[in-house]
Amino acid sequence: MAHVPASQFAGKLLIDATTVKDILFDLAPGAGRMLKRAQEGLPDVLTELPSALPTYAATLGVSVEIFLRIATSTASIKQLEELLGDARKLVEVLEESIAYHEDQREAEFSQLAETVKRTAARKDPTVEAAFEKLLKYVAQVGIKAAATRRKNEEAARAAADKANEPSL
Numbered sequence: 795m796a797h798v799p800a801s802q803f804a805g806k807l808l809i810d811a812t813t814v815k816d817i818l819f820d821l822a823p824g825a826g827r828m829l830k831r832a833q834e835g836l837p838d839v840l841t842e843l844p845s846a847l848p849t850y851a852a853t854l855g856v857s858v859e860i861f862l863r864i865a866t867s868t869a870s871i872k873q874l875e876e877l878l879g880d881a882r883k884l885v886e887v888l889e890e891s892i893a894y895h896e897d898q899r900e901a902e903f904s905q906l907a908e909t910v911k912r913t914a915a916r917k918d919p920t921v922e923a924a925f926e927k928l929l930k931y932v933a934q935v936g937i938k939a940a941a942t943r944r945k946n947e948e949a950a951r952a953a954a955d956k957a958n959e960p961s962l
Contacts, residue, residue: 910929
């Protein structure tokens, strides 16, 4: 087991999107690519509109209601972003917790496999057969590492041989 600093998660464990259910939309696969997204300078635009639009709405030939729709969309985005931040953190913690527990389990597997091997060597060789799948599972990392080392050594030898070939 790796010695990784870990502490109990003290953040939000319950994320309730019920309050925003009316502003949640499930898009068709790939449809999000067609949507326009916020760009650089958005805060400046949001600061400018409350004074400029009411003053010039008639001149522009637009209703002031456009500002209300923009304000509603902006408020919706803010609500959703807040929930999304909490959800992302919870997803991160869930993924890290899975990795932490997998590491613990793998360490226990390794410890058990070592005990099986020692017991088989000292007391009862038949014990290995009962734990055949465990021993194979634990050994696979070492087997892959050995294969990679062999492959790298062969590639290094081939490169050295090619470098030592006389040029024509």
